[in-house]
Amino acid sequence: MRLTTRCPACQTTFRVVPDQLRLADGWVRCGRCSTVFEAQTTELQEPEASASADTADSTPQATPHSTADLPALDMTADGPPSSFPPSFVRRARSDAYWARPGVRLALAGGCVLAALGLALQVVVHQRDRLAASRPELMPMLQALCEPLRCSVAPLKRIDAVVIDASGLTRLRDDAYRLQVALNNKAATEVAMPAIELTLTDAADRPVLRRVVLPAEWGAKAALPPASQVTAQFVFSIAGVTGVAGYRVLAFHP
Numbered sequence: 001m002r003l004t005t006r007c008p009a010c011q012t013t014f015r016v017v018p019d020q021l022r023l024a025d026g027w028v029r030c031g032r033c034s035t036v037f038e039a040q041t042t043e044l045q046e047p048e049a050s051a052s053a054d055t056a057d058s059t060p061q062a063t064p065h066s067t068a069d070l071p072a073l074d075m076t077a078d079g080p081p082s083s084f085p086p087s088f089v090r091r092a093r094s095d096a097y098w099a100r101p102g103v104r105l106a107l108a109g110g111c112v113l114a115a116l117g118l119a120l121q122v123v124v125h126q127r128d129r130l131a132a133s134r135p136e137l138m139p140m141l142q143a144l145c146e147p148l149r150c151s152v153a154p155l156k157r158i159d160a161v162v163i164d165a166s167g168l169t170r171l172r173d174d175a176y177r178l179q180v181a182l183n184n185k186a187a188t189e190v191a192m193p194a195i196e197l198t199l200t201d202a203a204d205r206p207v208l209r210r211v212v213l214p215a216e217w218g219a220k221a222a223l224p225p226a227s228q229v230t231a232q233f234v235f236s237i238a239g240v241t242g243v244a245g246y247r248v249l250a251f252h253p
Contacts, residue, residue, distance in 0.1 A: 002242075003018065005028065005039040007216075008037050009033050009037075010033040012032045012033075014028070014030070014031070016028065016039055018179065021039055026038050027092055029118060036091065038096075039242050046169075055175050072143075103221045123144065124144065127150070128152060128155045128156070131159040133188055153191065153221070155189070155192045157186055157191075158193060158250065158251055158252050160184055161185075161193050161250050163250055164228065165179075165181040166181065166248045167179045168246045174237055176247070177232065178232070179232070180230070180232075180248055182231060183227075183228045184224065184229075185226070186225055187225050188225050189224050191222060191252055192220060192221055192222060192250065193214070193223075193251055193252050194211055194213050194251055195212045195231060195250055196211050196248065197209070197211075197212060198241045198246060198247040199240070200245045201243040201244050201246075206242060207240060208237055211253075212235075215251070217231050217232060
């Protein structure tokens with residue numbers, strides 16, 4: 001029994017044979033426009049005897065791929081040859097799968113979730129900068145960090161901190177007082193820096209180096225925007241002699 005099917009792309013009608021359809025699982029390729037489609041899902045009808053005789057020479061003949069186009073049988077496989085459909089059938093099945101509305105919706109949802117995840121990573125990574133530039137976001141950022149076990153800290157911008165003045169006063173033989181004026185040039189608050197003090201001899205060679213953290217001189221965690229703070233610290237250097245000068249440096253640990 002011969003049936004006919006119509007190409008959904010160019011609307012050309014072809015004769016097909018049920019046995020050939022079964023070999024290709026119902027998939028055919030149009031001989032005119034090369035569109036691959038599933039013949040069993042399109043219009044299938046048995047042509048009239050007179051019509052088939054009149055159109056025998058005018059209707060293009062297109063059938064599914066022959067067995068010669070099938071890939072070589074893997075002799076190590078356990079399945080029968082029918083488990084290896086032609087390549088054009090596999091491509092058509094793949095295209096049909098990815099064109100399903102449900103699959104496209106799942107892909108769109110995955111893209112949205114990936115974008116949200118990326119945005120969350122950026123917010124968490126830049127949380128200190130966001131809190132400094134937008135203080136009203138602080139409650140939201142703190143709530144976001146709570147389940148992630150992170151914290152929102154003052155922004156570390158050592159380039160915005162300038163030492164305007166400093167002084168080292170000797171109180172007694174082994175005791176000194178250090179005073180440093182720190183100026184924040186930024187328009188936002190920045191983290192309070194630590195101070196590195198280096199005592200030098202007459203040849204400007206280091207004889208003692210010490211780091212003073214903000215907590216040691218009672219400073220707050222942040223330096224307000226466009227403001228100046230004076231750090232004062234008293235320390236002892238028992239056993240160190242030959243101190244003739246000093247150097248100070250502000251930095252963020």
